[in-house]
Amino acid sequence: MKVLVVGEGAREHTVCWKFSRSNRLSGLFAAPGNAGTLDLATNLPKIEPNDVEAVTRFAVDSSIDLVFIGPEAPLAAGLVDALSAEGIAAVGPHAAASRLEASKAFAKSFMSSYNIPTAAYRSFSDGNEFEKYVRATRKRLVVKKSGLAGGKGVFEDEDPDILIANGRAIVDAKDEVIAEEFLTGSEVSIFALTDGSDYLMLPPCADYKKAGVGSTGPNTGGMGAVCPVPWITPEEMLQIDREIVAPTFRGMADAGIGYRGVLYFGLMITTDGPRLLEYNVRFGDPEAQVLLPLLRADFTNWCEAIVHGSIGNFPAGYLEASAVGVVIAAAGYPGSYQKGLTVSRLPSHPEDEAFVFHASTAVRHGRLVTGGGRCFTAVGIGRELLNARSRAYSAARGITFPGSWYRPDIGGRIFGS
DSSP states (O other), rough: OOEEEOOOOHHHHHHHHHHTTOOOOEEEEEEEEOOTTTTEEOOTTOOTOOHHHHHHHHHHHTTEEEEEOOHHHHTTTTTTHHHEEEEEEEESSHHHHHHHHOOOOHHHHHHHHTTTBBBBBEEEEEEEHHHHHHHHOOEEEEEESOOOTTTOEEEEOSOOHHHHHHHHHHTTTTOOOEEEEOOOOOEEEEEEEEEESSEEOOOBBBEEEEEEEEETTEOOOSHHHHETTOOOOOOHHHHHHHIIIHHHHHHHHHHOOOOEEEEEEEEEETTTTEEEEEEEEEEOTHHHHGGGBBBBHHHHHHHHHTTTTTHHHOOOOOOOEEEEEEEEEEEEETSSOOOOOOOOOOOOOOTTEEEEEESSSSEETEEEEOOEEEEEEEEEEESHHHHHHHHHHHHHHHBBBBBOOTTTTTOOTTTTO
């Protein structure tokens, strides 16, 4: 089987690594890939993930059997629609279903229609109406960009003037803005694989979105993650399935939303039970880096079960272990940062103990260099969370480039992460 992985981040490096362990592959390609995928796949550096025509043309010309789309933007742009028209199997939803992530306004309306518990909200496309609402309400609010924002379109502040400024900037950019009730509790990430009829829930993850120690500072694309989540009980997983996951898939069937791929449920576990914050239509990053190493079965078989409608009978299995992922970032991230920094050292560990996944890297003139804000994810695997955490930080300390930094508290305390 010939597989194409679309994307260039740590999530896609992890997916390529998982596919590379399959004994069923005759070819593995990454578009465009990064310095990490070079060791696993044939990189296609001239093909951008959002170039639907170029990706589809390569898949057709190269007789690709399966395409795995990592990021959200190509999904929203209709890559799966284009591949399907050519008879090429793809893991990911069509553009219409991708609105569950590409439009928070659409997603919140869907939640309301199917009685899926979520935070109270209002959506606005007029800046003046939005400002009136923020100044009139006495509840603490969260302001969100409705469209795709790369994990950085959420604004939390008790100062209404700051919320109004951020909201007006969203409206001025011709997008809707969501004003949502601020919820307190512990966040958890749930991923389900679906073939359009059945679904399979994976072990829960928790990610760390804030840049600073103790979950302070600005939001980022994610500074680390753990899997599974120790404080989520089997009974709570059943409740999450019963109240949120199952109603979502019933609602999708009722609304005629065909979906074959990965669906993310971003949850807040409150004192009143789980509340759905958002959907994503793909694996999260950095959650993929801690989740995928714990899946036992051949990843090619997982994906075939999705595209061929047999996920309900798939014999899923997971390592009896924990995983902790620590993101190594460039100085200044999530603000301005330098690119092209030389990476002088990467650690080496036994594969059953630790991994280093490249997030934004390239090889230039024989040198490994950085290419973005989040550069690597160091992942530790252990029988217990503390053991996995120790191995993750051992790997993180071994990654060296000018100004590199990471949060020192990943996995130490995940409540309110």
